[in-house]
Amino acid sequence: MSLSWETLEELAGRDNGAGVTALLLGATEAERLAFFKTVEAGIKGADPSDWWRAQIHPAGSYAIAVVGTAPTAQKAAALLTRRALRDHWRFMPLGFLTDVATAREVDWMGDLGHRLAQRLSTRNVWDSTEWEFAAAIIRAGGAEPPVIEGVVKGWLGRLIRPRGKRVPPLTMRMRDDPYLDLLLPSVFEFDGLGADIFNTAWGDGSDNPGTVTRFPGAVGALVAEGRLERKTVLAATIDRLARGDKPNALRPFVVLHEKLAPTVDEIAEYAPDHLRLLAEAPGPIAALAQSMLRALDDAGRLDVDTLLDVSAPVLVRKEKTLVKAQITWLEKVAKRDPSRVDDVYRTLAGAFGHPALDVQERALIMIAKQLAGLRADTVALIAGNSVLLAGDLTARAAELFGTTMAAAPEPVPLTALEVAPMPPPIASAAELAEEVVVLLHDQTGVRWERVLAAVVTLHAQGPRDEFAAALAPILQRHSGWFDTNQWNTGSPFHGLGTAIRMATDPPRHDTGHQQLHTSVRIAWQEGRRGGGNSKLAADPTGVLALRAAEIAVRINGSMMPMLVATPTRVNGSIDPAALLERLSRAEAEGWQPWSFDLEQALLRLPRTGVAAEVTAAAAELTSPAGRQFAQWLAAGGLPDPVSEPCAQVGERNDAGAYTWDVPVPRRMGARLTPARDGGLRLERQLLTHQPGRHPRWSPNEFDGVEAVLAMVVPHHREVAAAWALGDLGSFADQGQRGDGRLLPLLAECTGPVGPGMAYGLVYGFGAKHEPDRISAVDAFLTMAAGAEPFAAAVGSALADLCADGTVKLSRVTLGLTDAFRGGAATAVWELLTTALPPLLATKLRAVPDLLELASQVAVALDIRAEIPGLAEAAALPGTSRLAQESRRLLAILTGRP
Incomplete structure (x- = not known):
């Protein structure tokens, strides 16, 4: 067969790699080099979509032709990285490619592999086929891969998640891998790579059912057997944690740190790093550092002044478990070294600035027990810090220190929003x-x-x-x-x-x-x-x-x-x-x-x-x-439609799971019915809405057009809210992202609040993503400044959605706290008095946080009231947080100490 484009096309159309190889090797080197221009023109003129529509992928045959005719690595790489061939790297016939290169005796295969490696994706670690192709070319050239992010990601993805047949466990694969020593150190260096480890470490199908072989365990095993140097791996692990990253990207290195189980001498060597992690790192990493430093302290090798210095920022961290552990640690130090008692309790008073009342109370109780033994200047300093206390603790501190209780600040009055006028009309x-x-x-x-x-x-x-x-x-x-x-x-x-x-x-x-x-x-x-x-x-x-x-x-x-x-x-x-x-x-x-x-x-x-x-x-x-x-x-304009709550209930499939069509157990909708038969031609369809029987997967009917929706009937905001309630619900129950644009827009509108607005606000407060939750807070503040009642309806919706876990109460409480601090104390209290009675009966873990917020609001407003079910919760035996916070709130509301 002649060396022509027509012949090459015919062989490629049959995906005949052997035939293309034979065609090229049957020609002389001069003929092959002369044919390159033809190959180049043909590939540049190809439509990549045609190859994807074909039942076979001819790209492999054309790649053989590239390697078999290119004069340099630069020329070959320029064609192999074009979309027409790049999209098909996974289908490349590596054997034929290397056979042609070997027969030609080219000396640039290693260079070609490096050029291809430079184009490897840094985004997708799931598909390591591009790396496999580049690695095969690099090996054929007798070279080592470049240590760059795309190479490291591809190599790691291939190790952790191999494709195809069953393979040995990850520990064995890593031990025998030729690039382990070259590429493993960079796994600790590239930001975000730990997230790829976390997302792909599912096991590889070779492990026993119910187990997974994970990257940290494999590295730890190789360290234990001496294949990897312990000092190097430990230093890289701690350095990775100290440099920081997103929490899920750091999790594999936390696990590896635990697998390595540093000795006291090793902890002492890296004590400065652990101190910084305790003060600044995400919660799980700070907890790890705290455990390491406590072990160092137990061994008598941590200076007390160093501990007191790091405790100051730790005592106001949001992770209450971490803070309480630090308080217990400080108490232990005070008992162990009486000469430092005053220093310890001065430091401990910093916990008065923590946002949680139970943390503040714990610190206050511990200080009260030791008050008689503290110096006068220490007591005076602690008394000064007591102004940071909130809720009922302000009065308790005043009694304890003999100071005058500062009057609770008046809630900041909210100013009703003045909706801006339209911009001037377009003039040209x-x-x-x-x-x-x-x-x-x-x-x-x-x-x-x-x-x-x-x-x-x-x-x-x-x-x-x-x-x-x-x-x-x-x-x-x-x-x-x-x-x-x-x-x-x-x-x-x-x-x-x-x-x-x-x-x-x-x-x-x-x-x-x-x-x-x-x-x-x-x-x-x-x-x-x-x-x-x-x-x-x-x-x-x-x-x-x-x-x-x-x-x-x-x-x-x-x-x-x-x-x-x-x-x-x-x-x-x-x-x-x-x-x-x-x-x-x-x-x-x-x-x-x-x-x-x-x-x-x-x-x-x-x-x-x-x-x-x-x-x-x-x-x-x-x-x-x-x-x-x-x-x-x-006639008074458009009559309010009837808006009724409507539950959309999920159904499980035969395997017991919720399906694409029915993704969540329950989502609340709102059914709209017109209040009259006549009216405008637009009226009936606007005011008629019947949610489907089942929740929809990721509804996004109004994504990007929220303002258009809100402006149709701006003085009947319940209409827009009812239509969009599925979108709002998916923010919380499916973690969809919507930036919460609709809720602040509806808050600027007017009209009675029905189930659409009430449930919509709760879904916004319980959204997974912070921008959506912030938008819900903004909407709540705007509505609180208005004259129309709404908070009780939102409280009822909150109790309904949070009681069975449809919406996470912990997220909602954070938003309500922001609304309270933003000046909506009265509206927040009205919401809480509606939501608390049914939620108290659930004994959810997050209910004490809601009670704590209620205590702060009640003190700010100087409330005396009765909440059904609160006395029963306060009478529960034991010292659970539910009982403690119920007692606190009950004492505030009844005026009893």
């Missing part, structure tokens, strides 16, 4: 073009409203050629967003794009325009979005798409000078006086607002507080829109 076609581009990346409700208003206003003002010159290029550049296709038929971008085309250069026949016309007609005749011939979303965000479609359909039918639904406030609200002015203008100029534009405007009017003069002036309007406006105000 060029500005509109900029806003449309930004809208593609950030769909805020405010930006959508300004863009829609500007399309109508600027089109009416003209000239058309200026409008077209600014916007037509954007439609062409982002045609996937604005043209008619299967992905965007229900999107507001489709309506916006069609409206701009109709306003600039109306086509004779436009399928998208016809689709939008049908959707608008169905919405007008049936009050329906979605289903049948309507492509619009049935949820509230579909109202925006309907309004954009209405503009596209009507923009050339009448020269409408403006939209009447553009909000006057950034939360979507319209000032009734502003709408009166717009409709009065329409009546005077003889034009009628479009139907859905007017309905959206009415839905944005406040529920209450409409000035009498506005109502009177509206009654004098005679146009159809004016009369509808007047009737709307006279």
Whole structure:
């Protein structure tokens, strides 16, 4: 066979690596070198997606051709790292590649392997096939791999998680690995690599059922048998812990430290590192350091002054177990060395600054026991520190030290939020073009409203050629967003794009325009979005798409000078006086607002507080829109829908697990039902919502369009909350990330709080990710500054969701503590008095923390009250935290010491 591209293609199409090898080796070296240009052009012109769609992967045959014809390692690497071949490294016929290189007697295979290694991914340790390919080339060249992150990750991933047949245990594989001594030290050096160890160390299928062979255990075994030097591994382990990383990335090194079990001499050598870890490292690592230092202290080799210095930051750490252990340690030192008692208890007084009352109380009790034996200056210093105490401990400290109890600071009054006015309207076609581009990346409700208003206003003002010159290029550049296709038929971008085309250069026949016309007609005749011939979303965000479609359909039918639904406030609200002015203008100029534009405007009017003069002036309007406006105000606007809690219950499969379709045991939804049959055409579908029977996996219907959702009915926030409750629930029960954008937006709106808002806030407080929890706190503070009651409803939802572990009470308590410190003490107390009675009966581990918060709030507000079930919890025998915190709160609420 001749050495031609056609022959190579034919062999590659059959994945005939042996045939390609024979073809190349049958030619002379000069012929092979001359053929390289052909191979290079063919690979550069290939479409990688064609190879993936093929039933076989011809890339291996082309890789043989590269190695068999390339003049240098640089030329070969340039082709092998192109996407057409790089995506198929896992399928490479390594035997044929090395056979061709050996036959050619090339001396650059090691160099080629190094160049390939430089391109190894540093992100994905699960797939080590790229490393295997690069390593095979490196071995063929008789070289060693470069010590870089991609190589170390690939090597480690291949060791920990081997593919294919059963293999020996990890300890044996590491012992026999040729690169162990070269690459293992770097495992301790690259940040984040420990997370890959933790995530991939699942065992390899070669271990007995129920056991796993893990990396730390294997390294520890090799140290024990002398294959690895103990001093080197221990130093690298402690250095890795001291340099810090994310907790899951450090966990394997914590386990390795435990496996190595340092001796007292070794602990003493690395005492400075352990001291820093105790003060600064994440909780589990600090606990490890604490145990090491205690062993050193027990051996009499830790200086007391050093211990006292490190204790100061430890005593205010959030990990209570760690702090309590440090307190016990200090007490032991004081008993062991009476000459240092004053120094120890001065240090111990630092625990008064801990945020937890039980830690503060423990320190206070220990100091009280030794008070008589302390010097006067020590007592004075400790008494001064007692101002840091909280709750009932302030009064106890005042009695103990004979000081005057400082009056509890008045709770900071919250100021009701003033919702900002809308930005000024867009003034030119060029500005509109900029806003449309930004809208593609950030769909805020405010930006959508300004863009829609500007399309109508600027089109009416003209000239058309200026409008077209600014916007037509954007439609062409982002045609996937604005043209008619299967992905965007229900999107507001489709309506916006069609409206701009109709306003600039109306086509004779436009399928998208016809689709939008049908959707608008169905919405007008049936009050329906979605289903049948309507492509619009049935949820509230579909109202925006309907309004954009209405503009596209009507923009050339009448020269409408403006939209009447553009909000006057950034939360979507319209000032009734502003709408009166717009409709009065329409009546005077003889034009009628479009139907859905007017309905959206009415839905944005406040529920209450409409000035009498506005109502009177509206009654004098005679146009159809004016009369509808007047009737709307006279009737009190949109009636509140009925919102009811609705449990979505999971079902287990035959294996006893929850499935993709039913991912969690329980999630709360909210069922909406309209309060009346008549009303606006938009009304019924907006106010009708029936959650599904089962929870959905990671619902994200409103991801990125939270502001659009909130602005549809800004004075009935329960509607938006009910529709989005599935999204909010997944933040807590599935750990999804949403940055909690919706809750603060709804807090800026108004309306009664029903199960949608109440459960939504609790899900926000219990979210896995901190930004979502912070957003829930912000929303709570905003609502606490308002006049509408809400805290009791949130308390009932909290008790429901936390009682069975649907939401983690510990997370919620942290958020409520932040809300209390942020000034919402009254609202937090109202929530707690509703939530505590049912939660006390559960005896959950986190209930004492909630009781502790209640004690702090009760002292701040000087509350005297009765909480059902609290006396029974306080009467429990023993010294459990539940009993202790119940007694504390009961004493505060009854005014008894």
